[in-house]
Amino acid sequence: MERMEDLQVKDLINKDATTWDATMIRGIFCDIGADRILRIPLPRVNCHDRLLWTETMNGYYSVKTRYRLAVQHIRPSLAMEESMMRRQIWRMHIPPKYRESLWRACNGIFPSRDSLLQRGMVVLENCVSCTERETILHALLFCRNASQCWETYGHVLEGDGLPEILKSLLHGPQSIFEEACSIMWHISKARNFWNWEQKRLPPTVVVNNSMRETYKIGRELWLNLDKMIGKAYW
Structure with a gap:
């Protein structure tokens, strides 16, 4: 008999390769372990392992x-x-396009070059704006263009990953959370604009567009709420 440390699973199977060698198994393992092994089904046809x-x-x-x-x-x-x-x-009170973009980023399916490479697409791994590898976090937070947008906005993001950053934002004012989500979406939009049109939007333009849209969304929300309250009184 071979030494215990040299045994392989195939040594516990009879030569017909369809049944366990119950005698050997019960002689090596305890009753509970042997019973569990013997309950594992074996293929009826002899085939190669993979x-x-x-x-x-x-x-x-x-x-x-x-x-x-x-x-x-x-x-x-x-x-x-x-x-x-x-x-x-999906339960956040932000526009659907922000939710979808955040969900994609948190699930690793945001189309950064690193993500595309992992899916077998033939693309360059470096960021279009700098020489670093373009991961999801790099594209939205740490790229030179993205970091300049966050500096222009003036709020420091806390956390190592996107879920942690979103969690810290959720514990703060709702307005800051909504603005940060808007900036992330507009950073992504500016990145696509650079990728497809080779035109770079200055950080001030990206942040101003984001703030303008956030203000517009908030204003429309208050107007709709005001209409609902008015109808309730009538």
């Missing part, structure tokens, strides 16, 4: 699922917070 990644539906390995698995093991509370934040986005 590696499967259980965290994806198709069995293929992906960096995205590996990252989520690592976060769950290393920082389970953070993984739970990220999951709750992704669900909470």
Whole structure:
């Protein structure tokens, strides 16, 4: 008999490759462990083994699922917070286009160059505005153009990742949260404008457009609310 440390799963299977070697298994493992092993079904047809990644539906390995698995093991509370934040986005009182953009960013499907590369698309990995790798956080927060927009806005964002930043914003004034969501969307819009039109919008223009739209949305909300109150009195 081989040494215990040299045994493989195939050594616990009979030569017909369709049944477990119950005698060997019960001689090695405790009763509970042996019962669990013997309940594992074996294929009726002899076939070659292949590696499967259980965290994806198709069995293929992906960096995205590996990252989520690592976060769950290393920082389970953070993984739970990220999951709750992704669900909470759809309940936020902000325009639908802001919600969709934030949801895409928090779920890793915002079309940054890094995300496109991970999906097999042939694109350059560097940001269009600088030489750094364009991740989602880089595109929305840390790129030279994006950071200049946040400096122009004048509010310091706190947190290491987008879910943490949104959580810190939610604990502050509602107006700051709405303005920050608007700026992120307009930064993304300016990035697309540069990508497709090769025209760069100055940070002051991006922030002014964002503030103007936020004011317009707030004004329309108050007007609609005023109409509803008026109808209620009539």
